[in-house]
Amino acid sequence: LAKTTQPISMDSYEGQEVNITCSHNNIATNDYITWYQQFPSQGPRFIIQGYKTKVTNEVASLFIPADRKSSTLSLPRVSLSDTAVYYCLVGDKGNDMRFGAGTRLTVKP
Amino acid sequence: NAGVTQTPKFRILKIGQSMTLQCAQDMNHNYMYWYRQDPGMGLKLIYYSVGAGITDKGEVPNGYNVSRSTTEDFPLRLELAAPSQTSVYFCASSYLSDSRVGRDTQYFGPGTRLTVL
Numbered sequence: 001l002a003k004t005t006q007p008i009s010m011d012s013y014e015g016q017e018v019n020i021t022c023s024h025n026n027i028a029t030n031d032y033i034t035w036y037q038q039f040p041s042q043g044p045r046f047i048i049q050g051y052k053t054k055v056t057n058e059v060a061s062l063f064i065p066a067d068r069k070s071s072t073l074s075l076p077r078v079s080l081s082d083t084a085v086y087y088c089l090v091g092d093k094g095n096d097m098r099f100g101a102g103t104r105l106t107v108k109p
Numbered sequence: 110n111a112g113v114t115q116t117p118k119f120r121i122l123k124i125g126q127s128m129t130l131q132c133a134q135d136m137n138h139n140y141m142y143w144y145r146q147d148p149g150m151g152l153k154l155i156y157y158s159v160g161a162g163i164t165d166k167g168e169v170p171n172g173y174n175v176s177r178s179t180t181e182d183f184p185l186r187l188e189l190a191a192p193s194q195t196s197v198y199f200c201a202s203s204y205l206s207d208s209r210v211g212r213d214t215q216y217f218g219p220g221t222r223l224t225v226l
Contacts, residue, residue, distance in 0.1 A: 032212055043113075043199045043217025044152070087151065094142055094203055094213045095167060099151035 002027045002090035009104040018075045020103050022088030025069050030092040033064060033071045038085045038102070047086075048073065075105075083107045110135050113218035115200050121224045122190040130185040130221050132200030140203045141183040142167075142215065143175065145196040152199060158183055159205075190225045197222050 005023040012018045024033070032051050036044035048055055050062040050071070061074040075082055085104050091097035116131045134141065139160045144152040154167030158177040172194060174186040183202075187194060201215040 034214065036215075041220070043201070043220055044215075045217070046214050049212060049214060091213070093205060094140055094201070094215055095154065095157045095165065097213065098168070099144070099153070101149075101151050 002031055004088045004090055004098070004100055006086075006088050006100065006103045008101060009106070011106050011108060012078055013108050014079055015077050018078050018082070018105060018107075020073045020075075020086055020088075020105070021070060022073070023070045024088070024090045027068050027090050028092070031090050031096075032092065033062065033068075034089045034091075034097070035060070035062065035073045036087045036089065036099075038087065044087060044099070078105075078107045080107050080109060112136065113200055113202055113216050115198075115218035115221050117221060118219070119222045121226060122187075123226060124190060124192065126190050127186070127188050128190070128223075130187075130198055130200075130223075132183045132185065132218060133181050134183075134200075134202040134216070135181065136202060136204070136216065137180060138202035138204045138216070139180070140205055140213070140215075141177065142201040142203075143173070143183070143185045144199045144201065145169065145194075146199060146220075147196050155185065155198075187223075192225050195223060195225045 034049040035047045038044040055062045063072040085102040087102040089097040142157045143155040156175040158164045198221045200218040203215045
């Protein structure tokens with residue numbers, strides 16, 4: 001099982017770009033990198049997933065270097081509603097993935 | 110589609126009581142999962158299922174049981190409730206196939222908040 005390390009908390013201001021980096025040194029060949037967002041009293045919600053290079057969707061971008069030992073979730077122009085916990089998971093199946101403590105992002109006005 | 114539904118939303122149990130947490134999905138997903146989340150912590154996998162009739166243990170299975178008789182339903186059973194089982198329980202589902210190896214994308218239910226006193 002690939003172990004992930006990400007910052008416990010981050011603060012930002014509305015309108016700024018936020019980058020959250022996740023370290024996963026023992027990622028395996030078949031593993032994908034998946035990020036989830038969780039608001040208080042709700043279940044996690046899928047944000048983005050990638051294998052290598054860059055992936056972009058309407059919500060975020062995911063940057064993965066060639067060695068795949070880390071990844072960076074980029075949230076453009078955050079708003080107060082982006083305040084949440086963000087989890088980085090690595091694995092090829094859900095039962096192989098582990099939710100760590102996540103990164104608690106606080107967006108301030 | 111309703112997605113993943115869970116019942117009840119809240120429940121208070123006395124020590125030693127038993128109960129079943131219900132989970133259903135209408136997306137024809139083959140994988141289903143049960144997690145628990147303690148305050149300020151990440152989610153821990155209790156049990157999972159890769160299809161009807163097949164279940165397996167996750168990280169923290171002690172004190173729980175599951176069954177998967179249909180694709181849609183994945184109930185979680187607590188036989189002898191203990192205070193340590195006070196937590197929020199989330200059910201999730203995903204679809205995995207040979208062509209989607211590695212690309213597990215889980216859809217979560219709203220959770221059941223359980224208190225054992």
